[in-house]
Amino acid sequence: MKVAIVTTGDEIMSGNVVDTNSAWIADRCWMLGHKVVWHIGVPDDRRAIGEACKMASKKADTVFVTGGLGATVDDITVESAAAAFKKKMAFDEKIWGNIKSFFKRLGRECTPNNRRQAYLPKGAKPLTNKIGSAPGVMAKLGKATFFFLPGVPKELYHIFDNSIQPWLEKKSDKYHQKFLRCFGIPEASFDERLKDIKLGNVRLSFRVTFPEVKIKLVARGKNAAKEIASVEMEIRGRIGDYIFAENDITMETKIGELLTKKGLKLSIAESCTGGLISNMITNVSGSSNYFERGIISYSNRSKIEILGVKEELIEKYGAVSKECAVKMAEGVRQISGSDIGLAVTGIAGPSGGTAQKPVGTVHIAISTKDGNLHKHLCQPRERTAFKIVVAYQALDMVRRYLIRSW
């Protein structure tokens, strides 16, 4: 099925807001085998919205229109589209009732403007919105099926998941799919190791989403699940240790799952990542059950005083060294009484590098009851990209320890 997206809104067109909705919708379509062939962005302007919708209906079978469903006078998306196709708008008592009770639940006043939201193009279908006042709208305009959705991402996701996803799935061939999320494998070696894999009816594709690579496996027909499982097994045989999770599971969620399953606690000593690793870990709800503490030992003094790194060790090897990283990991494990101590020390740059230890140098260590592990890397990158890659490297090291694939 061919899909077009029309994005409306002055705030998008002026660059105030980055349009993430289009990529989100396109990604959902891609996962179901539908292709976005045309995307148009227009300001909150009747003529432009009408023209964009007309054009979209000529390019695609299904059109998603986002933004401009609110209650203010700027919110003219649906009526502008309807006018372009010469469809009349009709007042819907039931929607008006829903809007009134939505505001009642919130304990807020429903304004006369909200009445505008109860008008739909004749023959159109409202799509329930439980978290906002504006319902989505499904309407046949021209030869295309139009879905009008609010610009607020969480309202858009909500309506899409409940009312559109099932419809899109019906329009797809029956298929199975699976995503394998990889980290740390060099790109060249990736191709090399997978190139002669026997795929049969399974389609394999990649996406690089920094710093991850996602492998997507898709198959159709009644043996699809089995065929994917067989290709997955072959892939895991070749690069299994780089696959950190499947489908929607992130690195930090995976670490949380593994720690919870094994009943282990983690503590972290960060220098060059400056709190990013702990911040990722604590983005997961429930992380207080397995994350004990984090120490951001930015100064040498803090490494010495809190983590028990010896001053002589830093003088001899430097704060960015294997010796210091290992001692930091041991230190944070010991003071926290955690099962695993993770430590990172390095030079984020852009300044602070030397010939022996250039910008990008990092030492990562973990300390456990089974002993210590250490890794030395050089990742000369822009400061924030450096922090992200190092955080992933560090968490991946914990993951590998937990699944014993070190």
Place this chain on the structure above:
Amino acid sequence: MKVAIVTTGDEIMSGNVVDTNSAWIADRCWMLGHKVVWHIGVPDDRRAIGEACKMASKKADTVFVTGGLGATVDDITVESAAAAFKKKMAFDEKIWGNIKSFFKRLGRECTPNNRRQAYLPKGAKPLTNKIGSAPGVMAKLGKATFFFLPGVPKELYHIFDNSIQPWLEKKSDKYHQKFLRCFGIPEASFDERLKDIKLGNVRLSFRVTFPEVKIKLVARGKNAAKEIASVEMEIRGRIGDYIFAENDITMETKIGELLTKKGLKLSIAESCTGGLISNMITNVSGSSNYFERGIISYSNRSKIEILGVKEELIEKYGAVSKECAVKMAEGVRQISGSDIGLAVTGIAGPSGGTAQKPVGTVHIAISTKDGNLHKHLCQPRERTAFKIVVAYQALDMVRRYLIRSW
């Protein structure tokens, strides 16, 4: 001037990559008083690219086309656009020379494919790209001036800043502008306090960029700078303490500037923000000069052991309390020997709330030689948004202390 943007690329259309370039370009245009009236996204497809460029040339005086300038066979943007306008492509020896020496500098091999990048539409002008192999292209096609730019953001920014910004400025009226970045002021009160301000020839507008609000002041003519200064003074008289920085300065950069100027050091004890505040602070290059250490005291034990919070205090008041926050701030200041100790403790949710202390409850404290400050908030939001707002609140408290506007 009317502007259109054409975004090309399968990776954008399939939702693999979010298109941030369009918002970046639109924002630059907006700042110079030019308006983006139409945006079109198309896959790497000759016909679609040609059609999109044709349409854009009818909608706008200036068209920006991004993506597809690389050396692979998929990179067909410029030739597709030229073909749509029946312009011939011509090989440019000088560009070819530049491409060859670019690769030489990198110590890499220049492939025959790179030769493709030396073809331009007849009469077009190359725009120097010092950080990538593909030059930008400026060409008159139809009635519009086209700028072709690489999809890689840092190459796009580089070419834009060096070759396009000056051109756009010339096409703008002479004008002055200033941005005032605000945090923490309730929206309703914002309008209320500024509504009767005397603007004269100055145009005032807002942008909400969560969690900030930006005020933009623009004026034209020979007294523009003076007129803006006078409106700014009036605004500062009304909401000055909410303005944390001007123009491109972020909250964390501002804090760094103030600490550096005063020769003070900061240390941070975080609970519910889980490392985010320290991560923000350490995103600024040179932050090791004023950031001593961070403690992510997620467990009660770590609050007691590292920060010296008394167990009885936690039993009596709870870990999320004014008393605990103040003690954490004192503790981290004392152990680090820093001038300022900042501490945050709260309930991020979605679970963990009680009737007395609902999800979103936060206590922030700072400890200084002048005494302690404390703030109590309730910010019931989605977990990561909660962390961001609380981090800003905490940093803003430090800022206010540093400029004595507490």
